[in-house]
Amino acid sequence: MTHTHHDHQHGHGHQHDDGQAEVLDLDAEVLAEHTASITAWLPVTASPRQIVDLGCGTGTGTFALLTRFPDAHVTAVDSSVDHLRRLREKAGAAGVADRIHTVLADLDADWPDLGTPDLVWASASMHHMADPDRTLRQVHDTLAPGGLFAVVELAGFPRFLPDHVPENRPGLEERCHVASDRYHAEHVPHRGADWGPKLTAAGFTLDGVRTITVHIEQSGSEAIGRYALNSLQRLRGSVADALPADDLAALDELLDADSPHSVLRRDDLVVRTERRVWAARRA
Template identity: 70%
Template sequence: MSHASPHTAPDHHTGHGHGPHAHPFRHDADGEAEILDLDAAVLAEHIASITATLPLTADPHHIVDLGCGTGTFALLARFPGARVTAVDSSADHLRRLREKAEAKGVADRVRTVRADLDVDWPELDAPELVWASASMHHMADPDRTLRAVHDLLVPGGLFAVVELSGFPRFLPEDAPAERPGLEERSHAASERHHAEHVPNRGADWGPMLAGAGFTIEDHRTITVHLDRSHSDAVGRYALQSLRRMRDTVVRNLSAEDLAAYDRLLDTESPQSILHRDDLAVRTERTVWAARRRD
């Protein structure tokens, strides 16, 4: 899922973090919430497949979701006897989560907790499963967070870490026609930015999980490639995601690239990304499922 702050949206996610703690490029709450909703709509099948294959010894009764986003409702659907405690630093995200839980008729199974986990951990009871989608790389001290999750879980409990390989890609390599390769240049600039500001994005969490006392029971990478026919939301997902990427890389692109970007993002333009029929969501998600040893 999250960005972004520690939500599950992409790093604009994100994702959606989020520790969870505020992302240095916080956008308006409605825009970020839309990204999370679009992420959930477009990637719902992949999120469901991850929850369905977690190596659990029994269905959990209590789940903690670190950084509320796309994972919360997938977990509620997968484990109908469970309740979820959703933790996030954003009051707006927690409010929207409660509203969606009410609309879906599952409000009695959702508890929201506002907290910055880089500062202090609230009382979260003892879950059998902790879920962190696109949130761990936002933690200021990930080793401390991993130890805290280990101590939080019941003995034998499972910690699921889901991380994006990077920002999703949407355009063909030769697009747009007047500035081919624009998206790749943007990705290169974004990677330089995140290497400085979010150094744990793309990290191998296996050794850190083992060092915190976990046993790795599953580690896999899921490739996502969904063309526009998969969902009506792909165009809007691309639009909102590339808007966020532009904000991150604006100082590192040429004037010609920025002009091409703005034509893609102008919903009134005939060159708008919303009018392209060659869009596809291309990304990867890596999953670590780690069990508390004692």
């Protein structure tokens, strides 16, 4: 749904901030249709009653799963007190607080008691684990026999800008992504991993892999403007030292809410990315 944005997450023991929570909420709002398509695709053999959301953040997956499975209860796990508080507030406002149990835990440390769920969901969280193979084995042993584990990952940061933007530095966003990929290859080595072989090695049977293409075009949506602003601000944090001065100045102008060139004032923003889903079953 992380990581500078989409490398924001949840569930792995780092501190969080209000900006991160906001971008998670915007991610949920802008990509709601795509998240719903993933939950609809999940190859469940029966409607799950007990679900665990690992690295739940502010609840993107939690609420999508509650909608998809109206008889289910979700245990939402995260390492951020603030994220879990925000999730509980939203649950209360939506009238589903009685269907959610929150657990504060660092999944790289002691594994919490999560019961015996029928479905475990991990969106944009597995690549943050210090030892993801250990986590996969823990999930396998936690699941009920025949239970399903869904690993969802974004293909890096979304793209927001048309190729000619900004007009004085065309191609800026792509250069930012190249620099970001170099940064994350060093600092988040499991980002972009193929989770299929890892799941198989942990004892799972792979039950399906799907790629969801996200392409929201030329939207003047206020939410998409704020989503682009927050996401590009977080992207800037990982690439500032690698960009030439002219590129950094052009990026800062796009991020200046008071600038006439701010992304908040554009009506030609897009959202382009991919989500990949691995569904794996405990035999």
